[in-house]
Amino acid sequence: METATAAQRRVTRPRADALRNRERIVTAAREMFVQQGSEAPLDEIARRAGVGNATVYRHFADRGELVHHVVLYVTDRVTELAARAIEAADAESGSPFEALRGFVHAAVDERIGALCPILSEAVDPYHPDLRAARIRLEDAVEGLMARARAAGQLRTDIAVGDLMVALSQLTRPLPGAGCLVDFDQFVHRHLQLFLDGLTAPARSELPGHAATLEELRRDHDERGQRRARRSEEGLGQK
Amino acid sequence: METATAAQRRVTRPRADALRNRERIVTAAREMFVQQGSEAPLDEIARRAGVGNATVYRHFADRGELVHHVVLYVTDRVTELAARAIEAADAESGSPFEALRGFVHAAVDERIGALCPILSEAVDPYHPDLRAARIRLEDAVEGLMARARAAGQLRTDIAVGDLMVALSQLTRPLPGAGCLVDFDQFVHRHLQLFLDGLTAPARSELPGHAATLEELRRDHDERGQRRARRSEEGLGQK
DNA sequence: GGTTAAACGGGGAGCCGATCCCCGCTTATT
DNA sequence: AATAAGCGGGGATCGGCTCCCCGTTTAACC
Structure with a gap:
């Protein structure tokens, strides 16, 4: 009766407050990124989201x-x-x-x-x-x-x-x-x-x-390829 | 013969290269401030200006x-x-x-x-x-x-x-x-x-x-006054 | 052209702030 | 009520920015 749903939920079931916090973090980060760019301090984002900083790092591995x-x-x-x-x-x-x-x-x-x-x-x-x-x-x-x-x-x-x-x-x-x-x-x-x-x-x-946007993307790709090339070289000589 | 001019120059005479460097620093800082805001690293400004970082601190006491x-x-x-x-x-x-x-x-x-x-x-x-x-x-x-x-x-x-x-x-x-x-x-x-x-x-x-601009200035003044009040209090309780 | 002192550049010590982990507590779930 | 996932705050670590020191360069004036 509940086996299938329970098993499913076992895998993809975050606690309700975890979901709420995650959403809060994302929207707080959105505000901060608009204001300060994507280098905004994560602790400040946590503060604005009303959660501890650890919660940010628990949900997202890195910036x-x-x-x-x-x-x-x-x-x-x-x-x-x-x-x-x-x-x-x-x-x-x-x-x-x-x-x-x-x-x-x-x-x-x-x-x-x-x-x-x-x-x-x-x-x-x-x-x-x-x-x-x-x-x-x-x-x-x-x-x-x-x-x-x-x-x-x-x-x-x-x-x-x-x-x-x-x-x-x-x-x-x-x-x-x-x-x-x-x-x-x-x-x-x-x-x-x-x-x-x-x-x-x-x-x-x-x-x-x-x-x-073709053009913006082209600029992108060029930069992306440069970066990829660089890191490849980096790996090579390492 | 040279006393007056020499004395005057003694006071207000920076070396030619000093003037040049000062100007270079200001224009480099201008670019950096536009791009990164007024918190841009001073060392980077120095680099862009083509001078050593010490030169920046020599010309300007602080940021x-x-x-x-x-x-x-x-x-x-x-x-x-x-x-x-x-x-x-x-x-x-x-x-x-x-x-x-x-x-x-x-x-x-x-x-x-x-x-x-x-x-x-x-x-x-x-x-x-x-x-x-x-x-x-x-x-x-x-x-x-x-x-x-x-x-x-x-x-x-x-x-x-x-x-x-x-x-x-x-x-x-x-x-x-x-x-x-x-x-x-x-x-x-x-x-x-x-x-x-x-x-x-x-x-x-x-x-x-x-x-x-009246309005922008008004906002300004309000903030400025708040700040002044704050620092006054700071001094007072210190 | 030589002398003098101002100005320069690079290196490094000190410091502030961001990142990320650890552990005792809280709370949703059953 | 039991259980474990999730949370929050404090602190160790680290990177980068600031600012100073000192040997060298270079403009200014004779």
Whole structure:
């Protein structure tokens, strides 16, 4: 009667409070990473999560593993937001660009800025889980932008990368912790201004070229390969 | 014959290479502060400046003094840029908004992002030199914006603080050093988009309220006073 | 060109703070 | 109530940043 379920649960059953703590740690880390980058002290993350530092190390072997899970968590949640925005855009009365606006503001509240480590070397971009999650996110956002573009509401000389990077930029708090109490309000103001700059027709000509995520990834891969090569050499001569 | 000049020079005469090194240190620190914040390792700054670490400590008693001078240096240079832009705006054939555009892009190249410490606690906002320099900068930028606004080219629901903070935000490189080789190009793209969002007529309604620098300063003062009170108490009970 | 002293560079001691482990206690589960 | 998984705080360890010391270089002035 209970054998199968019990056995299953025996394997994958963390205690309820363990799950709660794990989630708390991830969300606390998300805030810290946005504010201080992925080098934020783990003890401080533990403090913010309201748990002992040992609990952090019990759940995540090292910093890299924590960063990994935070990125995964945020990516998934933002992807979900993008999917919802697409639904809104496809609705009868929906305006694709307004859906895009809504997505952007919501993504900020989900701390999309915590994804910066993806672009740095703090995380392994080749990990299958991360890669898959990232592609899902790109596809969703691209879909949203495509709808706005097709509706003639989004300028045509920008790509997913432009939006994502600018979002990350505008979202990050200024160094020096809580320098402004209502910083969030500021962020949303600036996002709104930025979005106004994205609407069609374009009001100016852009320098550089549209940044697709292909390119960001290419930079990635090159760096990843360099790193792989380096560590190989390291092993070789050792 | 030489007494006066020699005596004068005796007092204010650093060696030529000392001056050169000092300048090198300041500009290297400027880069580092933009990239890593004002906590960047001084040894690394020395390395980038191409001098020994002792030279840094010889010129600047501590980190705070270095930060102070960097902020002053950048503020002055950006103020100069704003003044030039105003000249351009006032010229016969000048377009105030185009002058503003030019100023923004130039300010980025002058590493205006290095001014972030002003908004954090890394620097004493009450220092007369800094305060004066900041006010000069505000006035210049305000003058530039006023011209663009008067020409009907700049939306009326934004203020100096909006521009300055957003500029600092968009300018800062993503954490993880040289993640993108042509990051500068990216920055200028995003600035251009942001500027397009600033042009009149406004395409959307902004949340929050126009951020004048009054407000930023007010936040400042409150924090500064809190800090002063704290240290006073500290002295008192000691 | 020689002399002088300011300025420089590298090496190393001291120190602060982050990481991670250990052990007695708490608490969810049954 | 029994049991063991999970927790929290304290402390050893270690790495990196800061700052000083001293032999050497180099600009400044005769």
